[in-house]
Structure formats: structure tokens, C-alpha cells
Amino acid sequence: MSPVRQMRAIGEFRGGWEGRRGKLVQIESRLSSTASKADEWVPVNPGTEGILALGIANALVKYHLYDAGFVAAHVAGFDSWPANEGSQPNGFRALVIQEYDAPKVAEITGVPVETITRLAHEFAISGPSLAVTEGPRFSSGNPAFSSVAVQALNALAGNIEKPGGVLTCPAPPLTWWPPVKGSGSKPDAAAKPALDSVKSLARAVWESQPYRINALFLLGANPLFSSLDFPRETITRVPFVVSFASQLDETATYADLILPDCSSLERWELRTSTPGFALSSVAVGSPVLAPRYDSRPCAQVVLDLAHSFEGDIAAAFPWNEPSQALNELLTGLYDSPHGEIFTERFQSEYLRPEMRAWDWPARKYASRDEFVKRLLAHGGWVDPRYAYGDYRAGLQTPSGKFELPRLLATEASSPVFSGGDLSGYPFELCIFQPLALIGQAAANLPYLQEISGGPQVWPWDSFLEINPKTAASLGIENGDWVIVQSPAGRLKTRALLYAGAMPNVVNLPLGQGHTALGRWAKGRGVNPLELLANGAAPRVRVSKA
Amino acid sequence: MPRWGMIIDLDKCTGCRACVVACKQENNIAPSTEDQADQGRLISWMNVLTVVEGDYPNTRVRFLPMLCQQCDKPPCVRVCPVGATYKSTQQGIVGQIYPRCIGCRYCASACPYQVKYFNWFAPRWPEELSPPRNPDVAIRPKGVIEKCTFCIQRLQRARDQAVIENRQVRSEGEYVPACVESCPAKAMYFGDLDDQSTEIAKLTRSARAYRVMEELGTEPNVIYLKEGEWIAG
Numbered sequence: 001m002s003p004v005r006q007m008r009a010i011g012e013f014r015g016g017w018e019g020r021r022g023k024l025v026q027i028e029s030r031l032s033s034t035a036s037k038a039d040e041w042v043p044v045n046p047g048t049e050g051i052l053a054l055g056i057a058n059a060l061v062k063y064h065l066y067d068a069g070f071v072a073a074h075v076a077g078f079d080s081w082p083a084n085e086g087s088q089p090n091g092f093r094a095l096v097i098q099e100y101d102a103p104k105v106a107e108i109t110g111v112p113v114e115t116i117t118r119l120a121h122e123f124a125i126s127g128p129s130l131a132v133t134e135g136p137r138f139s140s141g142n143p144a145f146s147s148v149a150v151q152a153l154n155a156l157a158g159n160i161e162k163p164g165g166v167l168t169c170p171a172p173p174l175t176w177w178p179p180v181k182g183s184g185s186k187p188d189a190a191a192k193p194a195l196d197s198v199k200s201l202a203r204a205v206w207e208s209q210p211y212r213i214n215a216l217f218l219l220g221a222n223p224l225f226s227s228l229d230f231p232r233e234t235i236t237r238v239p240f241v242v243s244f245a246s247q248l249d250e251t252a253t254y255a256d257l258i259l260p261d262c263s264s265l266e267r268w269e270l271r272t273s274t275p276g277f278a279l280s281s282v283a284v285g286s287p288v289l290a291p292r293y294d295s296r297p298c299a300q301v302v303l304d305l306a307h308s309f310e311g312d313i314a315a316a317f318p319w320n321e322p323s324q325a326l327n328e329l330l331t332g333l334y335d336s337p338h339g340e341i342f343t344e345r346f347q348s349e350y351l352r353p354e355m356r357a358w359d360w361p362a363r364k365y366a367s368r369d370e371f372v373k374r375l376l377a378h379g380g381w382v383d384p385r386y387a388y389g390d391y392r393a394g395l396q397t398p399s400g401k402f403e404l405p406r407l408l409a410t411e412a413s414s415p416v417f418s419g420g421d422l423s424g425y426p427f428e429l430c431i432f433q434p435l436a437l438i439g440q441a442a443a444n445l446p447y448l449q450e451i452s453g454g455p456q457v458w459p460w461d462s463f464l465e466i467n468p469k470t471a472a473s474l475g476i477e478n479g480d481w482v483i484v485q486s487p488a489g490r491l492k493t494r495a496l497l498y499a500g501a502m503p504n505v506v507n508l509p510l511g512q513g514h515t516a517l518g519r520w521a522k523g524r525g526v527n528p529l530e531l532l533a534n535g536a537a538p539r540v541r542v543s544k545a
Numbered sequence: 546m547p548r549w550g551m552i553i554d555l556d557k558c559t560g561c562r563a564c565v566v567a568c569k570q571e572n573n574i575a576p577s578t579e580d581q582a583d584q585g586r587l588i589s590w591m592n593v594l595t596v597v598e599g600d601y602p603n604t605r606v607r608f609l610p611m612l613c614q615q616c617d618k619p620p621c622v623r624v625c626p627v628g629a630t631y632k633s634t635q636q637g638i639v640g641q642i643y644p645r646c647i648g649c650r651y652c653a654s655a656c657p658y659q660v661k662y663f664n665w666f667a668p669r670w671p672e673e674l675s676p677p678r679n680p681d682v683a684i685r686p687k688g689v690i691e692k693c694t695f696c697i698q699r700l701q702r703a704r705d706q707a708v709i710e711n712r713q714v715r716s717e718g719e720y721v722p723a724c725v726e727s728c729p730a731k732a733m734y735f736g737d738l739d740d741q742s743t744e745i746a747k748l749t750r751s752a753r754a755y756r757v758m759e760e761l762g763t764e765p766n767v768i769y770l771k772e773g774e775w776i777a778g
Contacts, residue, residue, distance in 0.1 A: 004729040011557035011730030036606035037559055039774075043602050252771075435561055446576030446671070450587060451562040457595075459587070460579040467601055499597050499604040523674055524579070 003278060010037055025119065027052060027111075029139075029430050030465070030507045042119070043502050046428045046538070048109040049133060050149035055105030057149075058096040059120030060156050065463025066124070070158030074391055077404035092152070092404040108500070117134040128164025129157055130407070138228075138431040138529070140538055144410040155402040161394040167278035167386065168393040173339075174272070174282065175332035177325070180316040198227040202234050204418045215240040219261065219298050219441060224250040225514060228532055242281035244298045248518045260295040262287075267297040270320045270329065281382040282333060284326070297322055327372060330381075332372045338362050339383040341375050386502025420534060423537035425486065428508045437511025444518035452511070457496055462525030465498040465507035466542065474542060484508070488536030491526040492545055506542055534542065547716060548637045549695055550738035550766035551725065552748045556773050557732035561606035563778050564591050567610075567727035571696060573682045575668035588662040590693040591724050607772065610733075613660045613693035614757065614765030615639050621652035621661060630690070637766065638695050647690040653690060659757050661692045678691070696722035716740035738766065 013021060014037065026038035027049060035041040044052055060066045071078050089098045102113040107118075123129045131308040133150040137143070142419070151166070158167030195201045201223075204213050222245070223230035235241060235254045243255035253260055261267070269285035291297075299322035303505050304319035319325040333339060339362050359506045365371040375381055387393065397403045436452040438445055443452075453459045464482055476482060478497045483490055493508070501507055512525025532538055568574070568591040569665050577587045594609040619639050621630050627644035632638075653661040667687040670678070678684070681698035686690045703720040707713055712719055717736035725733040736745040750755065753770040 005563055007559050007729035008561075008731060010559055011554075011732055015554070031604055033560055033607055036608070037674060041602075041604070087719075446674070447566045450569075450577055450582065450589070453564050459577075459582045469601070499601050500606060501601070503601065544611045 009276065010034075013186060017403070023122065025122075029320060029428070029502055029505050030432055031498075032432060033435060035500070042111055044138035045108070045110045045429050045502070046505060048145075050141060050146035051100065051105055052109045052111055053131065053146070053444075054096050054100040055102055055109065055116045056123060057092075057152055057156055058100045058102060058105070059117050060124055060153070061086075061093055061096055065120060065280070066156040066157030068304070069131060070230050071156065071161075072113055072271075074157050074158075074160070074395065074401050075404060076397075076399050076401040081405050081408070082385075082399075084334055095407075108391075112503075123153065123157065126145070126160050127157060127275045128162065130154065130159055130165060131157075133473075138429075138532060138538060140428070141227070142410060148406050148410050151402075152404060152407065155404070160402065161391055162388055166394060169273040169278050169352075170280045170383075170387075171384070172272050172280045172381070172395065173332040173336045174329045175335075177328065178316070180313055197229075198223050199229040202229050205234050207239050213238055215242070217242045217244070217375045218251055218255070221250045222440060223248040224254070225517075225527065226529075228529055230535075244301070245441075245519050246295060246299040247444055247514055249441065250514065253516050259298070259301055260293070262291045262295045263289075265289045266291045266295070268326050270297070270326055278386060279382050280339075281380060282330075283380040285328075285379070286323075286376055292334060299325070319479060325457040330372055330375060331368065331379050333375070334365070334368045335417050336383070338385055339381055340382045341371075342378040342382065373509075404487045422537055422539045425537075425541050426504070427540050427542060428502075428505045429484075429531060429538040429540045430485065430505050431510050431526070432507055434509045437509070441517060441521075443511055443521035443524070446520050447521055449524075452509075458494060460524060460529075462493045462509055462512045463496040464542070465491050465496050465501045467501045467503045467505075468497040468499060470501075470503045470506075472494060474544065476542070476544050483543050484531065484540050485543070486531035486536055486538070487538045488533040491528070491531060491532045493526050495542075506540060546635055546637070546716065547737035548739045548766065549720075550615070550637075550745060550749075550768065551695070551699070551722070552734040552742040552768045552770060554732045554734070554748075555607070555609065556753075556770060557726075557730045558610060559594075559730050561605075561729060562593050563727045563729055564724035564733070565589055565593060565608060567591075567723040568693070571679055571682070571723035571730075572694070573668075573678050573684055575670055576674065577665070581666065584665075586663075586665045588664070588691065590660070590662070590691070592660070592699055602700050608770075609757075610724075611658060611660060611757075612767065613639060613695075614658050614763065614767045615693075615695060616765065617764035618704055618762060620657065620761075620763060624651040624655040624663040626651065630692075636697070636700060636744050638700075639692070640690055640694065640697065641690065643685050643691070648688040648690070650690065655761065657761055661690050664689055664691065675676060681733050682745075696724075699723075717743040717745065749775070763768065 007371045013024065023040070024038040025040045026035040027042045027044050028035055029044055031041055031045040050079060082438050089095050102116050103115060106113045131153040135145055154160055155164050159168065196205055203209055204211060218241065224232055224235065232254065235251060241255045242257045242259060243252035244259055244261040245252040246260040246263065258283055264285060266287050266289050268287060272284045273281050302318055303319060303322065307314050365374065392400065395402055434452055436448045442448045450459050453461065453463060457463055464484055466476065471477070476495050478495065480494060480495045482495045483492055508528035510528060513527030514521040514524070517523055531540060546726055562754050572590060573588065574588050581587055591610060594611050596607045596609060598605040598607065600657055614653045615638055619632055622632050622639065626649065627645050629642050633640050638664065650663055653663055654664060661741045663685050668684055687698060692769050699722065700720045702712045702715070723733050734745045736743045738749060740746055746771065749768055751770055753773065754768050756765045756768055759765065
């Protein structure tokens with residue numbers, strides 16, 4: 001994600017004419033930065049966002065506010081589940097009408113009936129409208145269910161693959177390096193499933209499923225701090241761990257070898273299409289500073305490692321420096337009949353319809369070298385065209401349609417957290433990410449620590465946001481030290497009375513409480529994830545210390 | 546002479562505080578420590594105030610970037626017994642002469658915007674952060690007041706270039722303070738308020754434009770555009 005791009009987008013959005021620009025509604029259990037810039041904040045009980053989405057879907061269906069043409073053509077499972085094996089009610093329409101009527105949803109989510117109905121009407125009539133979710137990361141809800149439920153709203157409104165709707169970013173035409181051939185390659189390596197989550201990585205370590213992990217290379221990841229699924233017992237079971245962390249984070253302290261990577265200003269970088277930007281694009285960053293201290297770009301280490309092998313592996317990596325490998329990738333952009341370098345012409349004109357038309361030709365350059373030189377000088381390349389209405393891109397499912405039956409599968413999937421007796425824990429815990437501490441090593445930067453809490457909140461520390469009325473009932477005043485106790489652990493921090501906290505929810509920021517990472521990060525504040533250890537539910541009780 | 550001024554569009558400001566960090570980096574403001582922050586002695590020429598209004602669920606959070614308002618009639622100048630803080634007639638900027646300051650803090654008390662900061666401690670940089678100090682900005686010693694200067698060192702650089710090219714500094718775009726340059730939401734504008742051809746001069750005529758505490762007669766050169774409400778269209 002690019003926070004800078006998102007900020008700019010918010011700025012441009014808010015700068016639009018009132019009444020003509022779109023309306024931003026933030027549905028969230030905490031009044032966050034985004035909620036503060038939204039036109040309306042709708043507080044919702046943590047983890048119930050998916051249920052609210054189906055409550056809105058209920059109104060869309062009940063009042064015939066959905067796009068019937070789109071649903072008939074591109075949505076599967078609306079009237080009946082395709083392979084109905086006795087699952088009742090049969091079909092999405094029946095499901096939302098019977099199970100998700102407004103009063104019931106209002107009781108679960110805490111959002112009033114009239115708000116649910118109004119949101120549904122606004123969503124339907126102010127199109128193109130878009131429902132976006134990040135999914136609850138650490139709340140009691142089911143993230144997969146929430147995602148599918150929220151996306152179902154886009155399907156009902158027909159806002160897929162059309163301007164203002166859900167778009168699928170096409171891959172840029174880079175010339176990818178050929179695979180390793182001959183005796184050096186392992187034919188079965190590509191066929192093995194990727195370990196695409198920390199959870200699957202942990203499973204591979206403990207159960208050798210789907211395969212055994214003999215060596216672990218960590219780049220830009222600190223799972224010991226940021227994940228619930230990777231406790232320290234897991235990493236100690238991996239025979240060989242290499243960390244590319246440039247600051248000694250929690251996971252790096254368990255590494256056999258630390259090879260500090262350079263910062264982004266000291267190395268070559270190539271990024272393809274960022275979330276929130278639907279056009280096929282490539283951004284290239286060249287180093288502007290010489291590497292400081294004893295650090296090397298990770299890409300250089302990989303190249304050197306390949307060269308240390310003999311034969312086919314070394315031959316597959318013929319470059320001496322990362323810049324040469326990157327240069328080769330850009331050949332595809334030069335050969336592409338479409339696309340533009342980020343020039344001033346592009347910046348000023350890319351929204352013009354003729355430029356976005358299919359026949360807008362790429363500018364010709366005298367040679368490939370000149371193209372690359374200009375691309376590096378301007379920082380990137382973009383193809384301004386987008387194939388609206390091409391549902392093959394947006395609906396990559398077996399049926400080629402938006403598959404509502406997935407809701408059932410995700411609804412039935414096991415919740416992230418365990419249940420148990422939670423009667424002694426009256427508050428839901430909401431863990432949020434402060435903007436200043438988003439970066440991997442941000443907590444170890446003094447300037448970012450200074451702005452981590454905001455000026456009137458204590459910087460350099462954690463705090464517990466609590467609703468003022470709730471705090472008063474517990475005899476807690478602003479700045480009091482409080483104990484936050486969950487079924488798994490307890491933390492001590494200061495209370496911040498915040499009217500943007502729901503009465504039944506307390507909020508803790510993520511990013512402090514490091515046990516490593518450097519002198520400015522270590523031993524400062526608390527890590528709220530400790531309260532969720534061993535799958536404990538995000539429920540807490542709060543008392544004055 | 547140009548009248549340098551700033552416009553901050555509160556509708557666009559997301560409260561991200563990139564301006565705060567950019568200012569510290571540009572102007573050699575040493576990082577604070579936890580103790581200094583606890584004592585309320587954190588120096589931040591640019592500060593983003595967060596205002597929480599109303600009770601749950603009708604709560605509203607607003608952000609107000611607060612820096613020296615570069616007043617045309619600055620109260621801080623009137624109370625300084627040694628002439629350490631002054632209004633530059635050439636640049637329209639309220640300046641601070643550090644060697645003259647005796648640390649009486651009258652100006653900090655007189656400033657209604659609370660944007661004059663006293664150096665309670667000698668500035669210290671950790672070893673790792675020391676090389677990037679800006680050579681164009683003086684390091685302030687313990688015992689003196691400091692404040693936002695609209696990045697006057699950047700104006701000096703622009704003027705030097707303009708002299709070489711035998712022209713005036715351009716009214717917009719050539720001289721821009723670090724906070725304005727860093728704003729990801731492009732919520733800040735900077736330029737000559739007296740040049741009617743500039744974007745900033747047009748924005749001063751917006752119905753949303755206001756100055757903070759203008760009833761005090763300080764005549765600030767920082768102008769805010771208040772947040773607009775969404776109206777069903």
C-alpha cells in the first residue's frame with residue numbers, strides 16, 4: 001500500500017465540489033483517521049462488518065435496489081445455490097431475507113435499523129458506489145466472511161469492471177527472466193504450493209506440510225512481533241534462518257545470519273501496480289545515496305549466491321549487479337505498443353479520454369537505451385488504458401461469475417479465535433494501526449515516535465482509548481494507569497479518554513512494545529497482540545492500576 | 546516586495562503529520578526523548594493539533610496544522626526587550642536572532658498561537674542521525690527561543706538564484722517551505738499573497754478562508770480553508 005497515494009487521493013476527493021463529489025462513509029468500531037475525514041462515521045461492533053454488509057444486502061434485495069441485469073448475467077447463487085445439498089435457505093436472496101433482516105442485524109452490529117436502510121438506499125442510488133474492506137485483522141469476526149460479504153454488495157450494485165467500481169489491475173508487460181534450466185533446477189519446485197501466509201509457514205515448520213522448511217530467508221518481515229501465528233518456538237525449529245533486516249528486530253535476533261539490506265534510497269527498486277491504482281504500471285527507483293555502514297542490497301546477495309553455484313543456476317543469473325537484471329525487465333515496456341513514461345505530458349493529460357482509448361500509441365524512442373534512461377529519470381511507466389467490462393479479469397472464478405456460494409463456505413469456516421467463558425471480559429478489544437508506526441522499523445525512528453501518539457496524547461508510548469462515559473463508570477480519568485486483562489495476558493498502560501471509542505470497545509495501538517528493534521523501540525509501550533496469544537478471544541476487562 | 550503566505554486546506558489535511566517530520570528534518574530540530582515529551586518540552590515548529598468534538602456517537606475529529614502565523618502585527622515582536630524577534634520588512638517573515646535572545650520567554654507568553662518554543666535542553670543528535678543536519682540552518686543553543694521561519698534558508702537560496710539570473714523570486718513554486726513540499730494530500734499552498742495571479746491569492750478569496758483568532762488583530766499570513774460538509778446533491 002502507498003500511504004502517500006492514499007493521502008493524495010483523499011485530498012483530491014475532499015477537494016471536489018460538495019454535493020457533486022462522492023460521499024465517504026466509514027464503517028468502523030473506532031473513529032480512525034479515515035473516519036475523521038469521512039462524511040459519516042458509522043460505529044459498528046468489532047468483527048460484525050460482514051453481517052452489516054448482509055444487512056445492507058437485505059435492504060437492497062427487499063426494496064429491489066440491486067442491479068438485476070448484472071446479477072442475472074454475472075452472479076452465481078443469487079436465486080439458488082448451484083449445487084444445493086440441502087443448505088437452507090436456498091440461494092443468496094432467501095438467505096439475506098430470512099437471516100439478515102434489519103432488526104436482527106441492528107442488534108448484532110449496534111447500527112440502528114434506520115441507518116442500515118439509509119445506507120442501502122444511498123449505496124444504490126448514488127452510484128457508481130463502491131464497498132471496500134480490509135477485513136478485521138484482530139477482532140472476533142471472520143475475515144474471509146467479511147470480505148466476501150462486503151464484495152457481495154459490489155456484485156449486487158453491478159459495480160465490477162466499470163468506472164468507479166471494482167477494477168482488476170492488469171500485470172505490466174515486463175520481460176521476466178527465463179526459468180532455471182538443466183541439471184541445476186529442481187523440476188518439482190515450481191509445482192509445490194506457495195506458503196502464502198505466516199500461518200502456512202508455521203504449519204510447514206511444525207508439520208512439514210506441504211513440505212519441510214530447511215532454510216528461511218526473511219526480507220521485510222518480522223513475524224515474531226507482528227503475527228499471532230509465529231511464536232518464538234516456531235522459529236527455533238527452523239535449521240537455518242537468514243535475516244535481511246537492517247535493524248535488529250525480534251525475528252532477526254533468532255537468525256543464524258544477518259545480512260542487513262540497504263534502505264530504499266540506497267538500492268534499485270521496482271514496484272508494479274499498487275493497490276488502489278487500477279492501471280498497469282511500473283515504478284522504478286534508483287539509488288541516490290551510497291550504502292551506509294556494512295549493508296548490501298538483498299538482490300545483490302541473491303545474485304552472488306547464484307554465482308557461487310556452478311553450471312545452470314549461475315548461468316540463469318548472468319548479471320553482476322541488480323541494475324542489470326532490472327534493466328532487462330524493462331525491455332517488455334519498450335516493446336509494448338502502448339504505455340507512457342511518467343512524463344509531464346502524461347501527468348497533465350492521462351485522464352483525457354483519447355489518451356485512455358485503446359488506440360493511443362506509445363511514444364517512440366530512438367533506442368532502448370534512451371527509453372530506459374528516460375524511464376529512470378521520470379521514475380516509472382504506466383499504460384493508461386483499461387478494459388472496462390472485461391469480466392474475465394475481475395471474475396476469475398470457475399464459473400466466470402461472482403460466486404455468492406462462497407459466503408456459505410466462509411461462514412462455516414472456523415473463527416480465528418477460540419470461544420470459552422468470556423463473561424468476565426466485558427469489553428471488545430480493537431487493535432488499530434497508527435499511521436506513524438506502519439513501517440517495519442518505524443518504532444525505532446525518533447521523529448516517528450514523536451508523532452506516534454499525536455500532540456496531546458503521549459508520544460513514545462502506548463495508550464488505551466476508552467469512551468469517557470465508560471471510563472467514568474470505572475472511576476478512570478484521563479492519563480490514569482490501567483490494567484487491561486484478557487484471557488491470555490495482561491498489560492499496563494495509560495488511559496486516554498476518547499469520544500471516538502464505542503462504549504463497549506477499548507482500543508489499543510499496534511507498533512509499540514518491541515522486545516528488540518533498537519534503542520528507541522525496545523521496551524517502550526505494550527504490544528497488544530500479547531493479549532491474543534494462543535488464540536485467545538479479543539475480549540478484555542479494564543481496571544484502574 | 547512579496548508578502549509570503551501560506552494557505553492550509555483543512556478539508557484536505559488528513560492529519561498524517563508528514564509536515565511535522567519534514568520541518569524537523571529541514572530545520573535541524575533535534576529528536577526529543579521520552580522524558581522531554583513527558584514534560585511537554587517537545588519542540589515542533591509545525592504541530593498538528595487534533596480537536597475532538599462532540600460526544601459518542603456524534604463525534605467529530607478535526608486536524609489543525611499550527612505553525613508560526615507570520616503575523617503582520619506580531620505580539621511577540623512587541624514584547625521582546627532585546628529585539629531578538631523582529632518583523633522583516635523585506636520578506637514579511639517574523640524572524641528570530643538566536644544570539645540576541647536572552648531566554649526571557651516573554652514572546653512565548655505573548656504569542657496567542659503558542660508556537661514559540663524554548664530550548665530547555667542543549668540539542669543532541671544520536672550518532673546515527675548526525676550527518677544529515679542541514680548546513681543552511683543554525684543550531685539553536687540551550688536557553689533561547691526558536692520558531693518557524695517559513696524555511697527562510699530556502700528563500701535565501703531562491704533569492705541567490707534570482708540574483709544570478711537578474712530577476713525577482715517567482716511568486717509561486719520557486720520558494721516553498723519543507724512542510725508544504727512534503728504534504729502528501731497537497732493540502733498546503735505557499736506563495737506571494739499580493740500577487741493576484743497566483744493560486745494562493747485566489748484561494749484567499751474563498752468563502753472558506755479564515756485566519757485563526759483574527760479578532761486579536763495580529764493579521765496572520767497563514768490562512769486556513771475550513772472543512773466543508775457533504776451535501777446531498
